[in-house]
Amino acid sequence: MADEGKGPGERPVRWGILATGGIAGKFVEDLAELPDAEVVAVGSRSLASAEGFAQRYGIPRAHGDWASLAGDPDVDVVYVATPHSAHQEPVRLCLEAGTPVLCEKPFTLNAAQAEELVGLARERRVFLMEAMWTYCNPVVRRMAELVADGAIGEVLAVHADFGIEAPMDATHRLRDPLLGGGALLDLGVYPVAFAQLLLGEPDEVRAWARLSGGVDENTGLLLGYASGAVAALTCSLVADTARTAVVTGSLGRIEFPRGFFHPERFVLHRAGAEPEEFSVPGPSNSFIHEASEVGRALRAGETESPLVPLDGTLAVMRTLDAARREIGLRYPGE
Numbered sequence: 001m002a003d004e005g006k007g008p009g010e011r012p013v014r015w016g017i018l019a020t021g022g023i024a025g026k027f028v029e030d031l032a033e034l035p036d037a038e039v040v041a042v043g044s045r046s047l048a049s050a051e052g053f054a055q056r057y058g059i060p061r062a063h064g065d066w067a068s069l070a071g072d073p074d075v076d077v078v079y080v081a082t083p084h085s086a087h088q089e090p091v092r093l094c095l096e097a098g099t100p101v102l103c104e105k106p107f108t109l110n111a112a113q114a115e116e117l118v119g120l121a122r123e124r125r126v127f128l129m130e131a132m133w134t135y136c137n138p139v140v141r142r143m144a145e146l147v148a149d150g151a152i153g154e155v156l157a158v159h160a161d162f163g164i165e166a167p168m169d170a171t172h173r174l175r176d177p178l179l180g181g182g183a184l185l186d187l188g189v190y191p192v193a194f195a196q197l198l199l200g201e202p203d204e205v206r207a208w209a210r211l212s213g214g215v216d217e218n219t220g221l222l223l224g225y226a227s228g229a230v231a232a233l234t235c236s237l238v239a240d241t242a243r244t245a246v247v248t249g250s251l252g253r254i255e256f257p258r259g260f261f262h263p264e265r266f267v268l269h270r271a272g273a274e275p276e277e278f279s280v281p282g283p284s285n286s287f288i289h290e291a292s293e294v295g296r297a298l299r300a301g302e303t304e305s306p307l308v309p310l311d312g313t314l315a316v317m318r319t320l321d322a323a324r325r326e327i328g329l330r331y332p333g334e
């Protein structure tokens with residue numbers, strides 16, 4: 001019983017989930033917290049996997065291929081949660097079917113793939129957004145407002161890192177070049193996106209990495225700006241880093257504790273003043289903020305989110321490409 005068009009109007013937004021892996025499950029669990037959202041279908045490369053996921057989460061319909069989910073008339077928006085190397089194809093299928101998409105980070109394997117999808121979405125006027133949940137987090141938005149209001153003056157430096165240390169065999173997607181493995185695309189995308197939220201696209205990108213098995217496992221980036229601002233960023237698959245961020249300006253600095261990409265709070269140090277702590281009620285380690293933003297945009301008839309603009313996504317992908325050129329990392333088929 002499809003309504004006219006794809007817009008949800010006043011009823012709950014009907015989500016389709018594309019992939020049945022780890023983050024797809026967490027997204028479905030988080031959506032259950034949103035009163036104006038429901039999951040109506042799941043799609044997978046195999047019907048058995050889709051049916052298993054549907055049973056586990058009480059989802060009414062299971063599709064054994066991506067195209068059937070993309071064309072499901074009862075789905076308002078598809079959440080794409082495949083490995084990075086498998087983002088482009090299902091997003092394209094959805095856009096060609098006229099179905100809005102929220103696609104996991106990193107948006108694609110490289111900027112060329114991202115440009116193709118953004119071009120298609122704009123040509124077809126279909127909603128498309130990268131699932132950069134950090135940009136939708138209320139605490140990050142509060143920080144961005146304060147910075148825009150001049151709370152720390154001119155932003156001169158951003159420091160951020162995201163490293164994990166976990167046992168992973170060679171078949172794990174983060175270790176598999178065929179799946180776009182490595183620290184930079186999976187984890188480094190957060191420090192890069194955070195820096196670019198504050199400083200925009202850099203004029204120069206420098207990077208250094210230790211490569212292993214065809215992926216980067218310990219990586220540093222220096223983003224340079226014609227203004228003289230800099231961002232120093234690291235990511236790792238072999239070191240449990242602090243996962244903090246600091247934004248330093250001419251009049252003070254803002255410090256984020258561990259987990260800067262889904263923060264509960266930050267501390268503002270204005271020059272010559274006592275530190276001020278900021279927090280916002282509600283969950284921080286949750287996908288409800290990005291899902292709410294998608295629902296809001298669909299109801300408003302918007303084809304891009306102002307919180308996660310596609311031009312920003314493209315700029316992040318160009319920086320990741322530039323860093324990969326510096327460290328000599330190419331994926332199969334590139």
Ligand SMILES: NC(=O)c1ccc[n+]([C@@H]2O[C@H](COP(=O)([O-])OP(=O)(O)OC[C@H]3O[C@@H](n4cnc5c(N)ncnc54)[C@H](OP(=O)(O)O)[C@@H]3O)[C@@H](O)[C@H]2O)c1
Nearest residue numbers: 019020021022023044045049081082083084086104105106
């Ligand atoms: N926002 C976040 O906090 C966050 C956290 C983790 C991951 N992510 C992103 O979400 C995406 C998926 O990550 P994940 O940790 O959920 O991965 P995962 O557990 O390995 O699951 C990926 C799923 O994608 C499907 N898939 C499609 N093509 C595939 C292929 N060629 N090889 C393997 N699986 C394939 C599989 O489902 P079927 O068998 O049903 O096709 C698989 O279960 C990544 O892009 C990652 O960066 C985001």
